[in-house]
Amino acid sequence: MGRGGVPRPTGRGVGVLAAGVLVVLVGWLLQAPALVFAGTTLVVLIVAVTISLLFRTADVRVTRRFTPDRGVAGWSAVETVAVLPRGGRTSGTVRVREQLPFGRLSDAEAAAVLLVPGRASSAVFRHHDLPRGRHRIGPLHVDLVESYGVARRRVVASGVAEFVVVPEVVEVGLGRESRALGDGSRRQREHSLAGGEDDPVTREYRRGDPMRRVHWKATARHGELMVRQEEQHGLPSARVVIAVAAEGWPDARPTLPPTSRVGVRAATAAIPLVSDAFEWAVSFAATVAVEVGHAGSATVLTTPGGTLVARHDPDSTTMFLDDLADLRLDDAPGAPAPAPSPREPVVAVVSGLGRPDLDLLVASRAPGSSAVAVVVTAALPLGAGLTSRPTRPADGRARADDRVLAPDEVAGALRDSGWRVVETDSSVDVGRLITTSGVLDD
The missing domain is CATH 2.60.40.10 (Immunoglobulins)
Structure with a gap:
């Protein structure tokens, strides 16, 4: 058993205590010892019962x-x-x-x-x-x-x-029919017909590798799990980019667990930031990745700066979603994502962006690749909105030329760079947007 609290009277106990005190007062005023004794007995009884709970x-x-x-x-x-x-x-x-x-x-x-x-x-x-x-x-x-x-x-x-x-993954049903991503399942079938099962190019099993890639003959030969290296490299991929900088999400706000009792100064440093629009974006990214998996392709989820957030392929959905459960605004940079492959489709979901992140996002598109950007505006109360504002660098001094671009500015800049842009807000149903915008059809 863990720690225990201090015994306290219930509402009924407080009522009995009040009645006892009242009887004592009445007995004292009326010079009635019997009433004083009765009232005192009630008070002592409640106090004794309360103290007994300590044991x-x-x-x-x-x-x-x-x-x-x-x-x-x-x-x-x-x-x-x-x-x-x-x-x-x-x-x-x-x-x-x-x-x-x-x-x-x-x-x-x-x-x-x-x-x-x-x-x-x-x-x-x-x-x-x-x-x-x-x-x-x-x-x-x-x-x-x-x-x-x-x-x-x-x-x-x-x-x-x-x-x-x-995050919620919406069943869209377009992945298997996607023209952009359909090469995934076709390449897998071609690899199987070409005798991929006996592919001798193997490496040791690493955490997160799908079990379908295990090469059983090589495993028996080496005495440890081995996976097919060539099949892993041959699995086509798509790239999904999600912005994680809190300054770009207009409705980002601090939250504090209701049970926390730490001091204000200590709590402020540890308070996580939450954003309804960002949660919408995470659901969108998860849905797109799972749909890409239905087409037989892998997904690399990155930040605009090229930091790897998570990987997904058709056999790792549970692990992928667990990784997304841990994703937070302003997460510390992790390992760099692999470089984009030629003709690798890119789907980005962003809101406001700083100029450096915008430039990196534009550069994340490989030659010959289709690129779609979903630019999200938070569903804010009437009259609220995001405007360009200075960012605050590590030295604490804001610079006029270092600002967060509002969603409409981000959308315009991406269009000028050759991206197809879909503008939306976080109140729109994720599945309906994917179905009607053609995000998976480019």
Whole structure:
């Protein structure tokens, strides 16, 4: 069992205390010792019962199950908490409430659980409108209520669980018919007909390699998993670019977990930034990558600066979405992405951009490649919007020639560079936009 709180009277206990004090006062005014004694007895009883909770514990083991086992951003999930008493003295009815990083369950949402030694009891919580991310669920708060309901003590059961919420992927159904990406499945069939199964060009297995690439003859020969090198290189790819700089997303704002109790200065440095428009962009990028996978092609997801965000191929969707669950605004730069291949289609989803990122995005298009940019405007309240504004470099001094271009400026610059531009806002349905804009048809 984890830490315990200070026992407190319940609403009923406060009422009994008030009644006891009132009886004492009336008895004193009326010079009635019997009333004074009765009132004093009530007060002492409540105080004694409250103090007795200091010696009561709830030694329980907590396990959690989520349905589905991975959440989807914006959707709901059901959490089933099983509570098993571990001590023979732990019994009776308690109320349990989960501690969440993305919201707070009120006392009214606490679930009543009957603890019986040797038997697990369950409580069910439904979490709505899940935010994308890798969340730490727990610990469980357990309210020990005195049998007469006049006092309670809240204790915290040890143990937490991780719950991954991935971006929403919209089923579009265009990937298998895409003219731009259809070479993926065709090349795979040609490779198979050409005897790719016996391809001797192999290397050792690395984390993230699809199992379909395992070369079993080479594996048996080397005594460790080997994968086909040539097939990996031959798998056609597309490039999806997503802007992650918070300064370019007009609705980016800080958020603080509701359970945090750190100081203001310490909290400010660790507060993550969130943006509804950026969440829309992550869902768009995930949907495009999965559709590209339906066409038999791989996807490289990068930032405008060429930093690798994630990889996706038809056999790695779960891992890819897990990587996107971790993606945050202003993420630190990672490893550089591989250079774009000739004729590799590029789909970018951006909003405002600084001039350096815009120049790098234009340069990310390989010779002969199609390039589509989806420029997103945040669905802001009436009268709000993003205008060009200076960025603040590391030395803290803003320069007039170093600014974030507004979405309409970004769209114009990309059109001038030969990109096809689709302008939208984050209230538009991702699937409808992909279907009607022809993003996958170039």
